[in-house]
Amino acid sequence: MDRITHEVRLSNWKAVIEQCQSRPKGQTIASWCEENGISVKQYYYWQRRVRRKAVQEASTALLPSSPREEAPVSFAEISFSPKTQASSCAAPDPIPDFHPDAIIRKGDLVIGLQNNISDRLLDRILKGVCHAV
Numbered sequence: 504m505d506r507i508t509h510e511v512r513l514s515n516w517k518a519v520i521e522q523c524q525s526r527p528k529g530q531t532i533a534s535w536c537e538e539n540g541i542s543v544k545q546y547y548y549w550q551r552r553v554r555r556k557a558v559q560e561a562s563t564a565l566l567p568s569s570p571r572e573e574a575p576v577s578f579a580e581i582s583f584s585p586k587t588q589a590s591s592c593a594a595p596d597p598i599p600d601f602h603p604d605a606i607i608r609k610g611d612l613v614i615g616l617q618n619n620i621s622d623r624l625l626d627r628i629l630k631g632v633c634h635a636v
Contacts, residue, residue, distance in 0.1 A: 513556060516549035607632065
């Protein structure tokens with residue numbers, strides 16, 4: 504199957520999958536497929552392909568742009584009084600009702616985390632910390 508045909512089919516199946524996702528509450532995918540004359544095996548085959556395409560597009564969008572595309576870096580000097588300097592080194596005021604279950608420290612960076620943090624968010628935080636410090 505050539506690329507254009509595949510893209511058209513992928514687009515059509517994406518619409519079918521979206522329709523199935525908005526099926527009445529309580530109705531199974533199998534019964535929805537039967538009602539609409541769609542093979543359950545085909546549905547899951549194309550659902551997997553649509554998801555792969557979505558992941559590829561998302562990961563491409565999240566990749567940093569190449570250095571040639573970025574704007575030039577500029578720096579600005581910021582002056583501050585010694586009083587400001589002392590207060591900026593102090594730990595920030597804690598957030599009310601926040602009690603971290605884990606604390607990550609790296610240099611001057613301190614991050615408090617709760618157990619209900621999503622795996623994805625934790626992964627992004629850790630990657631950011633590794634690249635930032």
